[in-house]
Amino acid sequence: MTAPRFSLRGVRKSFGDHLVLDGIDLEINVGEVVTLIGPSGSGKSTLLRCLNLLEPIDDGEILLDGVDISVPGIDPNPVRRRVGMVFQSYNLFPHMSVLDNVTLAPVRVLGQEHSVARERAGVLLERFGLADKAASYPDRLSGGQQQRVAIVRALALEPEILLLDEITSSLDPELVGEVLDVVRELKATGMTLVLATHEMGFARETSDTVCVLDGGRIIERGAPERVFSQPDSARARQFLERVIRSGRL
Amino acid sequence: MAVADGRRAAWEREKRRRSIAVAAASSLVVVAAIVALVPRMPRWDRVRASFFDGAQFRDSLPRLIDAFWLDVRIFLWCTPAIVALALLVAMARNSRSAALFPLRVISVAYTDVMRGVPIILWIYLIGFGVPGLGIARPWNSPLLWGSVAMVLTYSAYVAEVFRAGIESVHESQRAAARSLGLSHWQSMRHVVLPQAVRRVVPPLMNDMVSLQKDVALVSLIGPIEILRQAGVDKAKFANFTPYIAAAIVFLCVTIPLTRLTDWMIDRERRRTQGTRIG
Known part of the structure; x- marks a missing residue:
């Protein structure tokens, strides 16, 4: 039994008076795919941002491979090199070509030579069907292509964990598939993934563990078959029924 | 079509x-x-003779254009200094860390004080005051310290333009940069500033058009640039035509600059906001 990659213990976080995370306990193992679902405002995105140290937590602790990374004042950059993040609205850098978007961090953060970074970026773009877009600027790409570039950009740092924050929520329905294919491929490589999503069918198919969040707490967790078919908590059942009624499962 | x-x-x-x-x-x-x-008007003839004297105009113009080169030179060395200083002030004001709090206070005080006093006063105070400390030549030249006064005041205005630009770059861009492990300054340098500067080029050009004219204020503490030269000619020939000539020389530079600015503003608007509502 290897140690969990991430251990969260009693993680609390509030924005002003608003308590967003209310005591989260969670273990994420190496190679596990953990999906966070739940109503808007339940704390899914905030939890992901805390794992990447984009948001400092107020209480509790987050351990990465047994090391506490939630110590106030810790240098976040070594953690971020290991924990990549992809955002709902892509957040590509609009003033840079696709290739420059991808090579920026390897060059500036890892100190790779430009030529090396470009070669590796080229390989990644090729792998995700974006080789012909290397010289394009982000606003010339479709949403699906932009999101795939964002994933490649995060992968260029060769992270051990990838956090995916509702990465299909801004996409036109017909573009969702190409992005989800990328996630399936990442899962196949054995990468540890933590994703927040509204794509319930995908969550059911891909996840090892599903967590239902509500009001900043994990109110249900377990294997997807069980969580989706016979949830223990009434509120999780309610949420899932609403989702089923709206035709998203 | x-x-x-x-x-x-x-x-x-x-x-x-x-x-x-x-x-x-x-x-x-x-x-x-x-x-x-x-x-x-009753005294039109006298005004025409003293403001619109063709012979006087032709006599003064070459001297004025010669003197105008000094204006151009002041403008050319002030501009890069202003851009550099303004960027520093804007970034200091945007710094986040608690350790840089004094820097934020200084930059706020700087922009408030420099913008709150007429530029002519700064030129007098710095242009006469600093050389008055007894600095050795050539470091006591009024031209140098007049230029410094221009740089200090204009940087305060331009810093505000840069700050607006920096703040207009969406927080999500910074989040993306930081999530990739870039430091605060790396995010600033590679992600935020390039976008911010691009957005504020048009208002920046506006300030540069103003600077091009305000350079003439340095003449108040001695250097013979075009305004001073026009004054010399006026006194010598008891005729105001040199002022008209100087105004025309300025227009020859500022009008094209203004048109260029308008064109750039228009282009930026078309690029970012689509078609205009008629």
Whole structure:
């Protein structure tokens, strides 16, 4: 039994008076795919941002491979090199070509030579069907292509964990598939993934563990078959029924 | 573009024709009034002789253009200094860390104080005050310290423009940069600033047009640039025509610069906001 990659213990976080995370306990193992679902405002995105140290937590602790990374004042950059993040609205850098978007961090953060970074970026773009877009600027790409570039950009740092924050929520329905294919491929490589999503069918198919969040707490967790078919908590059942009624499962 | 030559195109042609006619007629009335009325003023002859003397104009113009090179030179060395200092002040004001709190306070105080006092006063205070400390030549030149005064005041204004630009870059860009492991300064340098600067080029150009004119204020503490030279000629020949000539020289530079600025503002708006509402 290897140690969990991430251990969260009693993680609390509030924005002003608003308590967003209310005591989260969670273990994420190496190679596990953990999906966070739940109503808007339940704390899914905030939890992901805390794992990447984009948001400092107020209480509790987050351990990465047994090391506490939630110590106030810790240098976040070594953690971020290991924990990549992809955002709902892509957040590509609009003033840079696709290739420059991808090579920026390897060059500036890892100190790779430009030529090396470009070669590796080229390989990644090729792998995700974006080789012909290397010289394009982000606003010339479709949403699906932009999101795939964002994933490649995060992968260029060769992270051990990838956090995916509702990465299909801004996409036109017909573009969702190409992005989800990328996630399936990442899962196949054995990468540890933590994703927040509204794509319930995908969550059911891909996840090892599903967590239902509500009001900043994990109110249900377990294997997807069980969580989706016979949830223990009434509120999780309610949420899932609403989702089923709206035709998203 | 013969796609939609229908009812609407005809209506727009008619509307355009009518507004051109109205504009032409009203301009004609104004010009006619000036041409007819001004020469009837009791002392028009004297004003014409002292402000619009052709021979005087031709005599002064070459000297003025020579002197104008000094204005251009001041402008050229002030501009990069202003941009650099303003960027520093804007970034200091945008710094986040608690350790840089004093820097934020200083930069706020700096912009408040420099913008709160007329530029002429700064030129007098710095241009006469600092050389008065007894600094050795050539470091006591009023030209140098007048330029420093220009740089210090203009940087305060330009810093505010940069700050607006930096703040206009969406937080999610910073989040993306930081999530990739870039430090605060790396995010600033590679992600935020390039976008911010691009957005503020038009208002920046506006400030540069102002600077191009305000350079003449340095003449108040001695250097013989175009305004000073025009004053010298005026005193020598007891004629105001050199001022008119100086104004024309300025217009030759500022009008093209202003048009260029408007064009850039327009282009930026088209790029970011789509079509304009008529």
